[in-house]
Amino acid sequence: MSALTLVEAVRTALARAMEEDPRVLVLGEDVGRDGGVFRATEGLFERFGPERVLDTPLSEALFTGLAVGLGAQGFRPVVEFQFDGFLYPAIDQLVNHAGRLRARTRGRLSCPIVLRAPFGGGIRAPEHHSESPEGLFAAIPGVRTVVPSSPARAYGLLLAAIRDPDPVVFLEPKRIYRAFREEVVDDGAALPLDRAFVLREGRDLTIVAWGALVREALQAADRLAEEGVSAEVLDPATLAPLDVETILASVGRTGRCLIVHEAPPSHGPGAEIAALLAAEGLFSLLAPVARVAAFDVPTPLPRLEGVFLPNVADILEAARRLLAHR
Amino acid sequence: MGEIARFVIERVEILRPDGTLAGPLPAFAEDPDELVKLYRAMVLTRTYDTKAVALQRTGRLGTVASSLGQEAVAVGTAAAMRPEDVLLPSFREQGAMLWRGVRIEELLTFWGGDERGSDFAGPREDFPVCIPVGTHAPHAAGVATAFKLRREPRVAVCVLGDGATSKGEVYEALNLAGVWRLPMVTVVDNNRWAISVPVEAQTAAATLAQKAIGAGIPGIQVDGNDVIAVRAVVARAIERARAGEGPTLVEATTYRLSDHTTADDARRYRDDAEVSARWKEEPIGRLRAFLLARGFWDKAREEALLADCARAVDEAVEAYLARPAAPATDMIDHVFARLPAPLSRQRAEIERRARLRAREVAGR
Numbered sequence: 203m204s205a206l207t208l209v210e211a212v213r214t215a216l217a218r219a220m221e222e223d224p225r226v227l228v229l230g231e232d233v234g235r236d237g238g239v240f241r242a243t244e245g246l247f248e249r250f251g252p253e254r255v256l257d258t259p260l261s262e263a264l265f266t267g268l269a270v271g272l273g274a275q276g277f278r279p280v281v282e283f284q285f286d287g288f289l290y291p292a293i294d295q296l297v298n299h300a301g302r303l304r305a306r307t308r309g310r311l312s313c314p315i316v317l318r319a320p321f322g323g324g325i326r327a328p329e330h331h332s333e334s335p336e337g338l339f340a341a342i343p344g345v346r347t348v349v350p351s352s353p354a355r356a357y358g359l360l361l362a363a364i365r366d367p368d369p370v371v372f373l374e375p376k377r378i379y380r381a382f383r384e385e386v387v388d389d390g391a392a393l394p395l396d397r398a399f400v401l402r403e404g405r406d407l408t409i410v411a412w413g414a415l416v417r418e419a420l421q422a423a424d425r426l427a428e429e430g431v432s433a434e435v436l437d438p439a440t441l442a443p444l445d446v447e448t449i450l451a452s453v454g455r456t457g458r459c460l461i462v463h464e465a466p467p468s469h470g471p472g473a474e475i476a477a478l479l480a481a482e483g484l485f486s487l488l489a490p491v492a493r494v495a496a497f498d499v500p501t502p503l504p505r506l507e508g509v510f511l512p513n514v515a516d517i518l519e520a521a522r523r524l525l526a527h528r
Numbered sequence: 529m530g531e532i533a534r535f536v537i538e539r540v541e542i543l544r545p546d547g548t549l550a551g552p553l554p555a556f557a558e559d560p561d562e563l564v565k566l567y568r569a570m571v572l573t574r575t576y577d578t579k580a581v582a583l584q585r586t587g588r589l590g591t592v593a594s595s596l597g598q599e600a601v602a603v604g605t606a607a608a609m610r611p612e613d614v615l616l617p618s619f620r621e622q623g624a625m626l627w628r629g630v631r632i633e634e635l636l637t638f639w640g641g642d643e644r645g646s647d648f649a650g651p652r653e654d655f656p657v658c659i660p661v662g663t664h665a666p667h668a669a670g671v672a673t674a675f676k677l678r679r680e681p682r683v684a685v686c687v688l689g690d691g692a693t694s695k696g697e698v699y700e701a702l703n704l705a706g707v708w709r710l711p712m713v714t715v716v717d718n719n720r721w722a723i724s725v726p727v728e729a730q731t732a733a734a735t736l737a738q739k740a741i742g743a744g745i746p747g748i749q750v751d752g753n754d755v756i757a758v759r760a761v762v763a764r765a766i767e768r769a770r771a772g773e774g775p776t777l778v779e780a781t782t783y784r785l786s787d788h789t790t791a792d793d794a795r796r797y798r799d800d801a802e803v804s805a806r807w808k809e810e811p812i813g814r815l816r817a818f819l820l821a822r823g824f825w826d827k828a829r830e831e832a833l834l835a836d837c838a839r840a841v842d843e844a845v846e847a848y849l850a851r852p853a854a855p856a857t858d859m860i861d862h863v864f865a866r867l868p869a870p871l872s873r874q875r876a877e878i879e880r881r882a883r884l885r886a887r888e889v890a891g892r
Contacts (some may be wrong), residue, residue: 227677253677256673258704259700259703259704259707261696261700261703261704263666263696263697263700264666264669264697264700264701264703264704265666266666267663267664267665267666267667267669267670267697267701268666268667268669268670268673268701268704269670270666270667270670271666271667271668271669271670271671271672271673271674271684272670272671272673272674273670274653274655274667274670274671275653275670275671275674275675276674277674277677279670294660294663295663295666298660298663299663299664299667301863302863304862304863304864304865305643305859305862305863306643306646306656307643307646307647307656308643308644308646308647308858308862309647309862309865310646310647310648310652311653311655311656312865343863344863344864346868366865367864367865368864368865395868396868396869396870443868443869443870443871444870445869445870446870446873447869447870
């Protein structure tokens with residue numbers, strides 16, 4: 203057992219997966235000798251060699267499709283995208299191929315691939331390097347979208363994603379790549395996909411958050427506890443398919459739901475959760491469902507991202523508004 | 529200023545449109561049985577296409593893309609492959625798919641609107657048709673990478689159209705295949721028309737074969753209406769790939785004698801006179817003329833072949849029409865290997881709606 207950062211946990215999971223299954227390949231831009239721009243693949247090239255860790259030419263659509271072909275042939279490619287803003291060329295391959303190859307061949311061919319990408323803001327990065335596109339990916343049928351929120355969950359969920367026989371978009375919150383350490387046992391134990399994690403139990407309010415903002419949600423819950431409010435913090439982890447039962451059960455107990463995310467509000471995963479509660483959880487609600495999100499604008503450059511990104515104060519303010527409903 | 533590089537694109541022609549020889553016959557073409565096999569495959573393809581269009585016109589098949597006039601590209605390509613190679617077709621390669629063991633009934637099942645048609649009983653590793661143009665080129669690179677990593681002497685063969693060569697992903701795949709020396713052969717089925725856009729409006733390049741030059745791989749043009757030449761050129765490219773010498777781009781020049789699909793009316797954008805002129809170059813008559821001249825073929829064998837093909841297609845049509853639709857839950861049961869728990873509600877809803885639909889139909 204050792205205390206790892208999130209990016210170290212990713213690297214540990216990749217090494218474990220490659221060790222246990224020779225079909226697992228790592229590919230992408232600069233993942234070889236360079237070890238990836240965030241060093242997530244550091245040491246893998248030296249350990250597993252150039253036939254397991256493949257530097258590709260600079261073309262995201264290509265290496266997504268390349269993974270589809272490798273996956274159909276039985277490999278388990280794990281593709282690294284350098285930044286969230288460079289994920290969009292993958293959408294054509296995900297929508298038209300990865301998400302439907304199994305269905306359209308009735309299982310004759312399948313697509314056991316993982317697309318990993320750092321995502322989200324808060325590191326004062328250049329344009330196109332601070333995006334939160336999880337809603338776009340969560341809307342693609344046949345593709346799982348998974349977001350870890352701590353080193354241990356990154357380790358367990360990435361192993362699960364790589365072992366899963368279907369495509370997974372794995373979005374790693376880059377703001378907390380090195381923000382804190384957590385004990386991670388490298389025992390090869392995966393965490394379940396398609397299941398939400400209740401990270402803190404509470405009675406008065408459910409805060410739903412994922413990725414980097416889970417930390418802010420937990421901090422807000424601490425502050426609320428000082429005010430005598432018991433907040434539950436729920437991390438869906440797999441945004442699609444979404445664990446609706448756990449969310450409904452939680453809000454059924456607390457009666458209040460606050461959804462926190464960095465993605466734009468409209469048509470995002472928060473809207474999906476709010477719609478779920480309107481359809482199936484309405485009569486347990488004591489207050490309107492609230493969202494604290496970014497805005498429906500292109501991600502601003504770093505000087506304005508402090509306003510764009512939700513923080514603890516925003517969560518507390520929204521929580522107090524919900525708690526005013528009795 | 530000095531010259532630092534020079535490139536040449538070669539073109540291969542063997543059979544002239546009248547069936548006489550323009551060049552030396554490759555070794556396989558010395559065997560009349562081989563030539564008759566190619567001829568039969570092209571005739572079967574045309575019989576299937578003709579029937580498929582007729583079925584669509586009478587409401588018994590969905591929109592379908594005929595390969596009328598292009599049979600030599602598909603059949604010649606498939607004939608150059610080994611069974612263990614993998615075909616990644618576009619949507620007009622029925623001739624290649626049939627050659628490789630896809631059944632006529634499966635083609636009809638797919639174009640009739642049923643995914644089960646892509647669950648081929650025959651070539652299990654071949655890809656299904658690819659309708660988003662050119663997006664399968666990276667898949668071919670992936671399949672070829674798999675072969676290379678496993679050190680298997682197999683080749684990924686991707687067929688795409690002239691329009692697809694305008695897509696970035698096609699270039700990206702050729703580029704990667706070049707850098708990684710992949711066992712990948714890309715056949716451009718240049719039928720001159722991407723729906724209504726002629727190839728001159730698609731690119732300023734004099735040939736599509738020269739698109740290989742930028743990717744650093746060999747490119748060659750072949751008369752795509754000559755099945756002997758297509759097979760010879762693609763076979764050479766495939767054996768080169770199999771030997772570890774890397775990818776090739778083959779441009780096969782042909783002509784789309786049909787509409788783009790049954791949903792298209794080509795008279796809106798091209799002259800009948802142009803089409804009539806191109807009928808003189810079509811591949812089946814050309815090979816028949818050659819076979820007749822050599823005494824490998826006669827009227828009786830032609831009639832027997834046409835009857836055989838018609839019977840095979842008719843039997844497949846009967847089987848296709850008799851097959852009931854899949855259960856509605858098939859649409860969700862094959863999306864993931866195991867139904868994710870959160871989707872079980874939607875599965876139940878699909879079942880419920882299917883029961884409602886059945887009741888609506890019964891009530892009518």
